[in-house]
Amino acid sequence: MIKKLRTPSEALAEMPSGATVMIGGFLGVGTPETLIEEMLRKDTKDLTLIGNDTGFPDRGIGRLIVAKRAKKVLASHVGTNPETGRQMHAGETEVVLVPQGTLAEQVRAGGAGLGGVLTPTGVGTIVEEGKQKITVNGREFLLEVALQADYALIKAHKADELGNLVYRRATRNFNPLMAMAAKTVVAEVEEIVPVGELDPDEIITPGLFVTYLVKRGRKDE
């Protein structure tokens, strides 16, 4: 069997500065904190981060913002992390605010090989600026293009050794979508079980999307 289990530093060893990185979670719930820990330890910078929000200064994606690792952020909400707003207003970090449902579809489209989707969300607001408007059956939609990334750092509850993933409760959020949309997908999990222990019907993310598995809380020696 092709072994996917790695330490955090092995899993992220090849992540370059300037990379585009999707990070799962919703206000830190379902965010791979062990992988963020490792990113903080490394000197990777000038990142483009894509996530639902920028968490809190001490939790979730917010820690990378505070450490000034991002040159650009795409998120639906940054209100719970004042440092994001400060960097945005000071012109230190580019922040692109995207409606949450649009961001979800853009990431999904990136993973699904679609060029983009037509959404009614944002029509008649500043979100439509610079975007193509397309009328279908007399209704206006915005063309929102697909997003892809170099890395997706995701958090799941359980994995089997092939990387098949299941999520728990509200931690699922963007994780299964991001798992589809990046070249290298690193999944941080609570528990790894033998192949065959997960029922094929309960698996949310098939292992074929997952490059590496990292055990949550695992430290490099």
Added chain:
Amino acid sequence: MIKKLRTPSEALAEMPSGATVMIGGFLGVGTPETLIEEMLRKDTKDLTLIGNDTGFPDRGIGRLIVAKRAKKVLASHVGTNPETGRQMHAGETEVVLVPQGTLAEQVRAGGAGLGGVLTPTGVGTIVEEGKQKITVNGREFLLEVALQADYALIKAHKADELGNLVYRRATRNFNPLMAMAAKTVVAEVEEIVPVGELDPDEIITPGLFVTYLVKRGRKDE
């Protein structure tokens, strides 16, 4: 609790002739045969049917084709039911062939409130005829518009009394997508369990999409 369980004839009592009806299944696997039985019993006709394929003459959607209930069919494949091909060539039934992945996205888009999606599938083939081509990052895509229906007739393995659904193995296919895209959604299931028996993480189709439940094999008195 709002009761969703119905007999087949109660569930389909208000389906008019001329309705657009999505029907789940893949070559009859995961097709709601009890509901098709009921449609055959009723005199509903001039239907627009949307499904992955037209099954076989004696199984799946094919039975409705043989009974000449469709004026139009959207499907990705009709090769296993010669009667569909005969009616198409004789001009008796309009058959629109759609790539399978495109059909899946069109139905999903209909359910998700999207106007459509951009797909690379079909570019440079006759599938592109009459469709808008849109270039994103230098690559050509076809704009495929959302599909919606009056009814979705789907098949699930188990439901709870609220209509939350789980599917088994290869029977899932188009069923969860169609459950999102129709005004009235009737789910035919093998088993109905009390509320709370399904784990929130294992539910594939939340009950909010489901109008009525019908027990598979249930006959009206």
Added chain:
Amino acid sequence: MSKDIARERIARRIAHELQDGMVVNLGIGLPTWVANFLPSGSEVLLQSENGFVGLGPAPLPGQEDPDVTNAGGQPVTIVPGGACFDSAMSFAIIRGGHVDVTVLGALEVDEEGNLANWMVPGKMVPGMGGAMDLTVGARRVIVAMEHTAKGKPKILKKCTLPLTARQQVDLIVTELAVIEVTPQGLVLKEIAPDTTVAEVVAQTEATLIINSIKIMEV
């Protein structure tokens, strides 16, 4: 009137709009209070845009599950019959018209049913989160807000702040009044027992269409 009394009144009134079987999404802040005023045994199904339906009350202290939070990040519970999903499904439910009612706060609403609640340029730019999708996607949009902010009207002829969505608001509920958005403009439907039509009109910049008026149940 204290802020809390005003807010309780708004939430209590909006609870009357919600019926068994409806799928409802309550925004962060004041809208969340609405859940406290649903009758016991209510079968309103609450959707939480971070990824589940069947949002239940806050857990008892010590029984919090860190994996079960609402869209504001607070610990909540999932009722029996609840279901979890990813963000694409959550917004398929929202954008696809499968949410019957959304209740949202607002900075400004106007005569056309335009809503502004996500940014004050140069000052506060928290982001729209799920609000734009909710406003466009839900079948019915109810705005829950205090009638004025620091004495200045929030119900305007035309919104001045960047919009959340164009022409999507259906009903405005404040501590003073219940106002319906119609193609003809804003119709004053109910006023609170402790106010007058004249006072409501004075505190509203938008033109109010006034026919028959009921007294709001508070």
Added chain:
Amino acid sequence: MSKDIARERIARRIAHELQDGMVVNLGIGLPTWVANFLPSGSEVLLQSENGFVGLGPAPLPGQEDPDVTNAGGQPVTIVPGGACFDSAMSFAIIRGGHVDVTVLGALEVDEEGNLANWMVPGKMVPGMGGAMDLTVGARRVIVAMEHTAKGKPKILKKCTLPLTARQQVDLIVTELAVIEVTPQGLVLKEIAPDTTVAEVVAQTEATLIINSIKIMEV
């Protein structure tokens, strides 16, 4: 050569192209045979576009599960570690480039790597099923087909039938030859031990670029 021997040879040769860890989709008919020639213990992961990954061999008689079928409707099995999904996810996997190799049959292939395999106007119109998505989406497209049909070439200068996809084929494997599609045209890489370059050229309408040629392992 009998049809079955020709087909076995094609399938056997294509099996060499598949390596452990690859996600592979095998079309209906001849391509399905490829699975029979994977070495025992192979960790090629087969995707079945009707909704799962981890396609296993046919079940023993009497052990068929009616809910577990392949894209052709035949009873199959799911190996340990397999996963089920809906059609949107199945084609997200396919269209999104997460399938490493697809093996498909063909009616015609041409010098540009165009493929026609889904209809003969006025005659046979079964529909494209998943073939258009597979051809566009898979990272590598291998055509598995007999070199000619009733003595007429199937590898053409330009396809005459309606295309399945434009410029997507990477490799053509027949009972006579292995041909690579390159930006310069079709390159003859291998010929079968019981044929000659002249015979392959004679049975091929397209121009073949010929440099070094290996003998096909059969």
